Amino acid sequence: MLSSPPTEPLSTDEVIGMLIDREWSARENKRLDRLLKDARVPNGVSLEELSCEAGRGVERSFARTLGACQWVRAKQNVIVVGATGAGKSFLGAALAQAACRQGFRALCIRTPRLLEQLAVARAAGTYAQALARIAKMSVLVLDDFLLSPMTEIEGRDLLEVLEDRYDHSSTVITSQLPTKTWHQAIGEATMADAICDRLVHNAHVVTLRGGSMRKKKAIAPEVTETKN
Template sequence: MLIHPTLEILQSLRLRGMLKALQEQLQMPEIDALSFEERLALLLEREVTERESTRLRSRLKQAKLRENAAIEDLDVRAQRGLDKTLMTRLSACQWIGEHLNVLITGPTGVGKTWIACALANKACREGFSARYVRLPRLLQELGIARADGRYPKLLAELARTDLLVLDDWGLTPLNDEQRRDLLEILDDRFNARATLVTSQLPIAHWHDYLGDPTLADAILDRLVHCAYKLDLKGESMRKQGSTLTPEPTLA
């Protein structure tokens, strides 16, 4: 049997998983003990695995996660007020399919961004698309997109994303245009996609932060009432993990 034409055909058809598996089989003398059907099943299995891995890499690349975090590495022993039952539920990612939201609040350094990225990473592994953005930077980008004609396209991209992570909510004041942009984003996602927000501000202060009472009501109505809430507490984990050399004690 001429194997090289078969390898070339698999390469031309971009069946890279089957190509790699067949090349490996050719190096395994014991493979002859398997039937044709068994060897074919192994080739197909490898192709499916290879395609799933490729899609996952693509989803993670598009997500642009700030932290390389996995929910399996979450330290539930840290004194942060983590609800273990809720975290188990969120890790299953059912809330994303149900188009619900997650709001993570707490002081700086307690791990809000890490947890958000870990949940987005898990979402990608479960087959959902995700995207991480810092809200101040996103609103700046929307302002630029409005000026150069990309605004509708950018809004459409955000609306298609299964899980949108908005980090640093409440960090900088909003102008009227930015408030309306935020409403557009959340209105597109309401009952259609999932949104995760992290903020140093307690949720009770969000209405005042948004400023305009009418727009604040509309924004929070689409975000807060259909959301799981996670309020973290404790000292900054950056401080706890600091490797700085202590200052010498003066005699």
């Protein structure tokens, strides 16, 4: 303000108000940056960038509804299913980004990696602390759910995570398998019942369709001219 050309003078209240607005905005931006970094949300991912073309299985109005994060406040889950490359991981990360913008703590992690980390924590004697850290997340995005068969120990670990979160926080699942096949994919009947019961019954299910988004973004092959 001191270095700007002189204009209509501002009152003391107006100057203080501008300073407060700038400080508040700076603190909110830092807080959001910290939440996004802790959540491991990739750069450039947001619901605004989500492809909502006809036939994709998700409409722009529904995306806006998810972006308002009422499902997080209601402690509900979101399940995203679809073929490889359909955009499941993008949508999951975008939901975490939307939650961070609303002030919620989130975490994006591949399911196999989470189970591996819990196995390491058990061996190191920090299993309870690891579960407690996960439970504190308002939104947990588990990517690549049931990408490979789970062992009995991994199933028990996952059940512990979901038990801590049920009716307390929200979980986002992305999977290539439709929910009706989860019971069989998990294997052990009692374990499958417990896991599915905590995930499916209070979840919004989104089925993504269409071709691979990765193929659409692929670099076109170079065409070399040949001389006759």
